[in-house]
Amino acid sequence: MTKKIFLGGLLTLCVLLFNSCSAPIDRNCPNIFYNDLIITAVSEPKIVAGSSKLSMILKVNENSSRALPVSGLTTGNFKVYEKGSNDECANAISESEANKQFSPSAQKFRHNTLVVLDLSASVTSSALSQLKSSTTSFINNIITSSGDDSYQVGISWFDGEDKLNTLVDFTSNKNQLLNAVANLNASISKDPSTDLYGAVIKSVDKAEQKLRDLQKESYISAYSIIVFTDGTDQAARYSKQVALNKVSNANSKISVFTIGLGTEIDKTVLTAIGKNGAVFPQNKNELEAKFIELARVVKGEANSYYLFEYCSPKRAGKVGLVLVVSYDAKKGTYTTNFDANGLTSNCY
Numbered sequence: 001m002t003k004k005i006f007l008g009g010l011l012t013l014c015v016l017l018f019n020s021c022s023a024p025i026d027r028n029c030p031n032i033f034y035n036d037l038i039i040t041a042v043s044e045p046k047i048v049a050g051s052s053k054l055s056m057i058l059k060v061n062e063n064s065s066r067a068l069p070v071s072g073l074t075t076g077n078f079k080v081y082e083k084g085s086n087d088e089c090a091n092a093i094s095e096s097e098a099n100k101q102f103s104p105s106a107q108k109f110r111h112n113t114l115v116v117l118d119l120s121a122s123v124t125s126s127a128l129s130q131l132k133s134s135t136t137s138f139i140n141n142i143i144t145s146s147g148d149d150s151y152q153v154g155i156s157w158f159d160g161e162d163k164l165n166t167l168v169d170f171t172s173n174k175n176q177l178l179n180a181v182a183n184l185n186a187s188i189s190k191d192p193s194t195d196l197y198g199a200v201i202k203s204v205d206k207a208e209q210k211l212r213d214l215q216k217e218s219y220i221s222a223y224s225i226i227v228f229t230d231g232t233d234q235a236a237r238y239s240k241q242v243a244l245n246k247v248s249n250a251n252s253k254i255s256v257f258t259i260g261l262g263t264e265i266d267k268t269v270l271t272a273i274g275k276n277g278a279v280f281p282q283n284k285n286e287l288e289a290k291f292i293e294l295a296r297v298v299k300g301e302a303n304s305y306y307l308f309e310y311c312s313p314k315r316a317g318k319v320g321l322v323l324v325v326s327y328d329a330k331k332g333t334y335t336t337n338f339d340a341n342g343l344t345s346n347c348y
Helices: 128-142 174-182 196-214 238-250 267-273 284-302
Strands: 037-041 053-062 078-083 109-118 151-158 165-171 221-230 254-260 277-279 305-311 318-327 330-339
Touching: 037 128, 037 318, 053 318, 053 330, 109 128, 109 196, 109 305, 128 151, 128 174, 128 284, 151 196, 165 174, 165 221, 174 254, 196 221, 196 238, 196 254, 221 284, 254 267, 254 284, 267 277, 277 284
Parallel strands: 037 330, 109 151, 109 221, 221 254, 254 277
Antiparallel strands: 037 053, 053 305, 078 318, 151 165, 318 330
16 A cells, blocks of 8 residues: 655755756657646655665645645656656656655654644633644544654643743654643643743744754654634734744744634734644634644645655666656656666665
8 A cells, every 4th residue: 555654844846947957858858847736855866775766755735826735645646757878858667667656664754743822811711621622623633543653743832921831742642642631721821921922933943943853863854833822922022023033934844824713813913923824713613623624734734745766777877857746637847867877676
């Protein structure tokens, strides 16, 4: 069964003009360059030692204003072309030669989601029950298989203090997360004010540090932040611009979403903070549905990353590689090149 790898990281896309990655292609060659989809790579293809297998990590998004992630792709959605030194055009590699596949290497990948809850007095006094139920639904929709460390969730909270509190550190243990949420009560918060901007700044800092830590352990990772609030920043320790700059300058592997409840929120600010998505339930009874909506978006984002591998039939020279990804009626092209000298007949 085809397996998707949940991982993260957006790096610069290799130029779509194939002749910038390898030897020029004759103008009479068939057009295999499309831009309905955007394919980005975490790294250039790596050759498995002593073999002809190339391994690469790709992310697929729609080429639209919202750049929606494309999840659910299978091996059949990818077509491999190569252009060697004897080829005028990039030629499709036969299925029997390419042996293309997704590989179950989840132990090397982490996708982390941090849920950041506003527990200021306005929430704990009137909407805590709905917030607990909504967060529970979010967890149930994100973690479908407890113990799968490739996808982890953490929960933090803030009130008026200059502090981002940890309720549960990152874990794939669903029961641990659900129990922590179930035990939330109004007495947890000591400052009734709202330090929204401080929470946003600290959440991004936490994400940046987590990415650095995982990189040191040779993990490839991505990060999503979900910030819930029912109001505006009242503590006034940090400015709106500092918070917005923190979000806009964050590592490209970090996605930020917001959920704003009630009449006291500033939708413009929350939309700017939630650069990857912002939702606004009309009332607390709609809160759970919005949490579930964002859970699906975040899960789709995680599922749009793939570890793709195939075996090249080339054995010498510089080779141009073209991957065409098809999804519904849309297509996208990824191009790069590799050195085939030393490739063997082994494919594993």
